[in-house]
Amino acid sequence: MVLYRHSLGDVLRRRRVQQGMTLREVSAGARVSLGYISEVERGQKEASSELLASLCAALDVPLSTVLLEVSSEVAREESLLAPVPITASARPTRPRPEPDAVVASAA
Template identity: 40%
Template sequence: MIEQRYTIGEYVRERRHSVGMSCGEMAVRARIPRVVAEEVESGAREPSSDTLTQLFDALQVPVWFRGHIGSLTRPDFLPSGLGAVPDTPTPDDLADLRSLTHPACFQVLPTFDIVAANSAYQRWFPGVEAGTNALEWMFLNPAAKAVLPEWSAEARLLVNAFRVLSPGLADDKRIAEIADRCGRAPEWDRMWTAPLRPDELHRDRVLVRDPVTRRNRGMIARIYAPEFPRRPWMLYRLVPGA
C-alpha cells in the first residue's frame, strides 16, 4: 500500500521555508489572516479551495503542479474502496507500458524515480532502466547531453519541478540523496537557484536525437495520471507531433 505521509499543511510550510518566506509574509501575500495560515500549516484547519489557491499563488506554485500536490496530500482526494495500490508495476501494468510504440515510462513524482521504461524509451535514452532517477541521469550520464540537443532547457525544467514539488511531499533524506549526487555536475548549483521565466515553464516539445536516423526530432511531451486502476506513478510519454 502507498502510505499517506504528508498533509497539505506540511507541504505549505515546507514550500514556504524553501522560498525563504515567513508565515506572516505568506499570509499578507495570500490576503488571508495570519491565524488562518498558521492553522493550515499546523493541520488545525482544512483549507477551502479558495484559501488553498491563494496560498499557492503566494508561494508561486505553478498551476499544473497543484492537482498532483492535492492528490499526494489530501487524504479525502482518493475515494475509499478502490483496493490496494501496488508499490511496483504489476505484470498487467508492464504489458500496458510495453504496448506503447513510442518512448514511455512510469515516473514517481516529485523525486522523478523511474519505476519502469518501455524498450523505445530505453533506446532513445541510453542508460535508463527501472530504478534510474531521471534527475541523476540528466546530470550525471553523458548520454543525456548527446541525445538532448536542448539539454540545458530540459534540465532546468526538471530541476524546477523537483525544487517546487519536493519540499513537504518527498522524504527529506531522499531529496538530499538526489541533490548530493546531482551536485557533482557543475551546472547543478546554478540551475537549482535560477528561477524560470513563464514562457520556459510552458514547454511541451522535447527535441531528441532519433536513435535510428541520428537526426534531431521534435516530440510532444505528455504526462498522464492513472485513474483506473489507481497507481502512485505518472505515465510520461513522448509522441511525434502533428
Template identity: 45%
Template structure:
C-alpha cells in the same frame, strides 16, 4: 544475520492520513524552502498569519479559494501541489508496520 519479526495486532487497516494535514505540511515545507516568513505569505494571500498557521498545522480545512490564495502567494502551481499531496497520501497510507516490531539476533 538478525531477523525482524512483525507482531500484527488485529487493529484493522491503518487510518487514512487527513488531507488537510498533508496539505498543511506541504504548504509549510514549500514556504520554508523558499525562505518565506509566515506573516509575509499570509499578507500576500490576504489572510491572517494565525489562519495560515492553522492551515499549515492541519487544524483548519481551507476552502478552495484559500488554497488558491496561498499557492498564489507562494508562487506555486496548484495542480503540481495537488499531485505532490496525492503522492504523499499514497506513501503515508503504506508507511511502515502498524504494530510493535521485535528485532531478534
C-alpha cells in the same frame, strides 16, 4: 488514519520554508490572516479552494503542483499503514493418503 489536511499543511509549510518566506509574508501576499495560515499548516483547519488558490499564488506555485505533492504524500502514508499480508508457512506438505476402497458385499 491519513488526513488530507495534515498532508496539505506539510506541503504548504515545506514550500514556504524552501522559499525562505515567513508566515507574515505569505499572509500579506494571500490576504489571509497569519493565524489562519498557521492553523492550515499545522493541519488544524481545512483550506477552502479559494484559500488554497490564494496561498499558492502567494507562494508562486501552481495549485496542481501542490495537489500532486499532497496526493503523493497521502499515498506514501497509506502504504505505511496498509496491513502486511500473512503468507503460509514454508513447511513441506505431505501427500494425503487416499481413502481405502470401499468393498461392497452381496449378502
